[in-house]
Amino acid sequence: MSDTSRRSLLALAAAAAPALAVAGAATAQTAAGGGVHAQLGAGRAAIVTGSSRGIGAATAKRLARDGFAVTVNYLTNRDLAAQVVRDIEAGGGRAIFRQADVADPDAVRALFDANQEAFGGVDVVVSNAAIMNTAPFAQFEDAAFDRMIATNIKGSFNVLREAARRTRDGGRIVALASTSIKAKRATHGGYAATKAAQEIFAGVLSKELAGRRISVNALAPGPTNTSLLDVPPPLRAQAAQMTPYGRIGEPEDVANAIAALCAADGEWINGQVVFANGGFL
Numbered sequence: 001m002s003d004t005s006r007r008s009l010l011a012l013a014a015a016a017a018p019a020l021a022v023a024g025a026a027t028a029q030t031a032a033g034g035g036v037h038a039q040l041g042a043g044r045a046a047i048v049t050g051s052s053r054g055i056g057a058a059t060a061k062r063l064a065r066d067g068f069a070v071t072v073n074y075l076t077n078r079d080l081a082a083q084v085v086r087d088i089e090a091g092g093g094r095a096i097f098r099q100a101d102v103a104d105p106d107a108v109r110a111l112f113d114a115n116q117e118a119f120g121g122v123d124v125v126v127s128n129a130a131i132m133n134t135a136p137f138a139q140f141e142d143a144a145f146d147r148m149i150a151t152n153i154k155g156s157f158n159v160l161r162e163a164a165r166r167t168r169d170g171g172r173i174v175a176l177a178s179t180s181i182k183a184k185r186a187t188h189g190g191y192a193a194t195k196a197a198q199e200i201f202a203g204v205l206s207k208e209l210a211g212r213r214i215s216v217n218a219l220a221p222g223p224t225n226t227s228l229l230d231v232p233p234p235l236r237a238q239a240a241q242m243t244p245y246g247r248i249g250e251p252e253d254v255a256n257a258i259a260a261l262c263a264a265d266g267e268w269i270n271g272q273v274v275f276a277n278g279g280f281l
Ligand SMILES: NC(=O)c1ccc[n+]([C@@H]2O[C@H](COP(=O)([O-])OP(=O)(O)OC[C@H]3O[C@@H](n4cnc5c(N)ncnc54)[C@H](OP(=O)(O)O)[C@@H]3O)[C@@H](O)[C@H]2O)c1
Pocket: 049, 050, 051, 052, 053, 054, 055, 056, 073, 074, 075, 076, 077, 078, 080, 100, 101, 102, 103, 127, 128, 129, 130, 131, 151, 155, 176, 177, 178, 179, 180, 195, 220, 221, 222, 223, 224, 225, 226, 227, 228, 229
């Protein structure tokens, strides 16, 4: 090994030392049977973007059951968002709902402000809101492509940037990717590219937040029974056949996987793309 390489390695080790010391302290607390992570949900708050329906709504309800106070977000479906809040409250949980277009950074800041005012801070952020526009490259229209980039890439960036600023130490951040980043289906080029961006966002952010015990991951569902999966029944059946369980996912299947990443024991899963697709592909 050259002197330059050795010096680079030593510098890397020195830079990592403070983060390792913090991780060691957290492990000791956990091993002692308590500590900061034992009850991640208790007294804590979560923001789930795009949680008026689909995977986001199921995630908001699941995190509420795990003890998080939840800020539910929507773009147009106010009534559905209000119903998610009522469902959470009926189960004994706490929640508010707020309209915010994730593509608008000011609206995202206001969403986090609303959560702050209601619940005093945020511990879990799920960047879930997205749209799917599909077409062959040759026919893809500019407006459809640009809106998808604005929502899925810039929108998730807006949410993750605010999450980086405000998530309390020991928290969790999850960005929704998609199994389409592996499948590379015809017509999915634009959409899959926006979902591949979530892998990069999560990996980079996990490193930027080093030393604060905040785990950041991308979670990649497979075909899931929501209105985003706008495909005819034969294609749904085909997707079901490509899954060992013989069915496509339900929103709750994906919400359970997100909740596992957000649980106390999920800490060590960090900077990954976790495929939650029942074995699809
Ligand atoms: N379903 C699948 O098969 C599948 C597979 C892989 C990955 N995913 C990913 O999983 C996530 C959730 O998908 P889903 O199937 O649950 O979608 P969905 O049923 O279409 O729900 C989308 C949600 O996002 C909200 N939304 C859309 N644009 C928004 C914006 N600009 N600002 C704020 N909220 C916005 C919608 O609000 P309104 O109700 O107000 O419109 C709704 O709550 C997405 O990231 C998607 O890419 C889904």
